[in-house]
Amino acid sequence: MSVFTIGEQDFLLNDQPHRILAGALHYFRVHPDQWADRIRKARQMGLNTIETYVAWNLHAPSEDVFDTSAGLDLGRFLDLVAAEGMHAIVRPGPYICAEWDNGGLPGWLFSKGNPVIRTSDPVYMALVRSYMEALAPILVPRQIDRGGPIILVQIENEYGAYGSDMHYLEQLVELNREIGLSVPFTTVDQPEPAMLINGSLPSLHKTGSFGGKSTERLATLREHQPTGPLMCSEFWIGWFDHWGAHHHTTSVQESVHELEELLAAGASVNVYMFHGGTNFGMSNGANDKGVYQPTVTSYDYDAPLDEAGQPTEKYWAFREVLGRYTELDDQDIPAPRQAGQEFSVSLTQDMPLWEYLDATASWTQSQDPLTTDAVGSFNGFSVYRSQISVGERSVLSFSEVRDRAQIFLNRELLGTLSRDQKDRAVTLPAGAAGTLEIVLEDQGRVNYGERLGEAKGLIGPAHINDVPLRDWELSPLPFSDIAALSIMLATRPETANGVLAGPVFARGTFDHPLGGDLFLDTQHWTKGLVWINGFCLGRYWGRGPQRTLYVPGPLLRPEGNEIIVLELQAAQRAVASFVAAHDLGHTEF
Structure with a gap:
């Protein structure tokens, strides 16, 4: 058994100074049969630790389910980290951001007594307790003091950018200890004084998240964490993409320079991301800072290991830098890149979508359009249906569309309303009569900021001109x-x-x-x-x-x-x- 602690100046492994050289690798963004390959390539680059978030909403698609099978087998992932001789940092949230749908918070959470998320609200904390208790059998026996790889657990995630409920953070610490977690706890925030103050507790070790100006930001972090090791636990070496924007890349030379500054200052680091992976299915998140921007399927992140698990120029440049701080075997390197087949x-x-809808629909009736959350659909596609009959050319409108609505009359397309364009109304032709059907796509729930947890679907009453359109039906499309x-x-x-x-x-x-x-x-x-x-x-x-x-x-x-x-x-x-x-x-x- 080993012991991992936080000393006056360093992380200590069995009482000896230890520098964490970590890389972010989210098990839920990588096919499980590829986990071992990605972990090994992290070690081959010179890293000694793997960091991962835990996505609550993926494990718990409903309140009575906690799935740890196949690609959600976190225990197996951590065991593979240990088998490669590496340590692990686990960030269970409960909020993770991660450009992930709803920041990892389950959609059903918000229908359970109107919880006030990310606070000490008792309804919210009771649900968080259930989540953490479900994680305990996976995490507790895999801590380093019990022969496992876990050396650190993070409390919440960049909380200083969201709130300042110290009682909430205290309850999270208490809960994590109650379920049996004994390793040191950390917090992470951007190195801004207010964020560092609001996002942590005196009893927790503060770390920073940034991608540039390393010397300056480490100095700010030191002002608020006067003892113990400095750590950039999210060293941003790339970025994510939104639909309709450009693909983000970062300069290899600039990223190498910042990494060298961090390591020369004696800091520990977690490269975010070492390997980004993929937002498989409909798991991507979105931003909304005035304009709704859903994240693309790829989470390549311009990482050292690309989405397909192949080393990039950044990988080899980072390996050269890391080699000055750890021992590397020049013969133990990843195999050459393989091209895909053409x-x-x-x-x-x-088959028209309508045939699938007719065969699988489960309709819920209401006077006004319900949100998709109201019928227990928290991801993907749904269809709304109503009957209309207008004489003159008219306008159909909604208070808001979340996030994209294709509008059909008798299964002929009339138009599309998109949230990112702030569309809310479509023209109905003169004499329009029959069945109105609206194919609604949830394009990804906001993962950062005040719009966390908002419901999806058609929001508010529908109107034709100034007259409310009543009598609606709603069915999820099961995918x-x-x-x-x-x-x-x-x-x-x-x-x-x-x-x-x-x-x-x-x-x-x-x-x-x-x-x-x-x-x-x-x-x-x-x-x-x-x-x-x-x-x-x-x-x-x-x-x-x-x-x-x-x-x-x-x-x-x-x-x-x-x-x-x-x-x-x-x-x-x-x-x-x-x-x-x-x-x-x-x-x-």
Whole structure:
């Protein structure tokens, strides 16, 4: 057994000074069959510790479920860290930000007695207690003083940028100790005096989050953490992307310079991200600081290890710097980069979205449009339905749309309302009569700031001109398990349309005898989702910047792979093309 403590000047491992050289690697953004490879490459770069958040909402899709299977097997992930001879830092939140849907907070949380999140509110804290108690059997026996890899646990996450409820932080500390966590606890905040004061307690070790001006920011951190080791526990060496913006990259030379400054000052570091991975499915978050900006599927983050797990120029440059502070084996390095295979697959079977809706819908009736949260749907797609009859040309309006609404009359498209454009109204043609159906997409819940926890869907009463439109129905579109959808598509006759007229599902099959990762080109499609062998790769959108989707090799079989595409608008080609390299889009330069 080992002991890890915080001394007057250093982190201490068995009473000896120890520098943490960590890298962020979120198990839930990486296929579990690739965890060992990514962890090993972290060690090969010169790191000695893996840091990960824990995504509460992913483990607990409902209040009575706590899933730790397959890609959510945090215990197995931590065991692989230990097997590689590395330590672990765990950040269970309960709020994590991470550009992750709702900052990791479950959607159902907000229907449980109106809890006031990230405070000492008793309703909220009771739910947090249940979460932490579910984590205890995973974390407690894997602490370093019990033979495991965990050396630090973080309390909350950049709390000083959100609140100042010291009683809340005290209760979190008490709760973490009560469930059996005995390793040192830390907090992280940007090195601004108010944030460092509001985001921590005297009993907790403060660390910083920043990506530049290392010397200056370490000095600010030292003013508020006068004893113990300095640590940048989120060293930002890249950034994330939003749909409709550019792909973010950072200068390798500048990142290396800042890393050298940190290490020369004697600080410990956690590279955020060492390996970003992917926002698989519909797990991405969003920002809203006046304009709603959903995060793209890729979480490549311009990290040293790219989304496909390949070392970049930044990887080798960081390895050279780290080699001056730790021992490295020049023969123990990652294998050379492998290109993806290039081929195309015809999507020969298709089915309108409406047929899937008619077969699976579960309608809830209401006078005014309900939020999707009100019917227990906290992610993905839903459909609203009502009957209309107008004489003159009219306007249909809502108080707010969260986040994208395609409006159909008798299943013919009238228009699209987008939250990021602040759209709220659409014109109805003269004589419009029949069934109004609205396909509503939750494009990702806000993960930072005051809009955490907001409900999704059509907000407020609907009006045609100044008259309320009453009598609505709402049904989720179930996509968590698409086995039934796969069967429906597989029995469709093959077509030779050559295009995709959405909203439509399309299916194709392909063999992959050589194995390995693939990159799916989405540039000829407009907007939608892709599944391979039942696994949702994520969203694509023609507005970019992302132009390809990463397909992890472990998802694929030598023969009989199935690809299903949901195209919401239109596509020029009913073909899925795989290309040699990932394309995350244009940069600023």
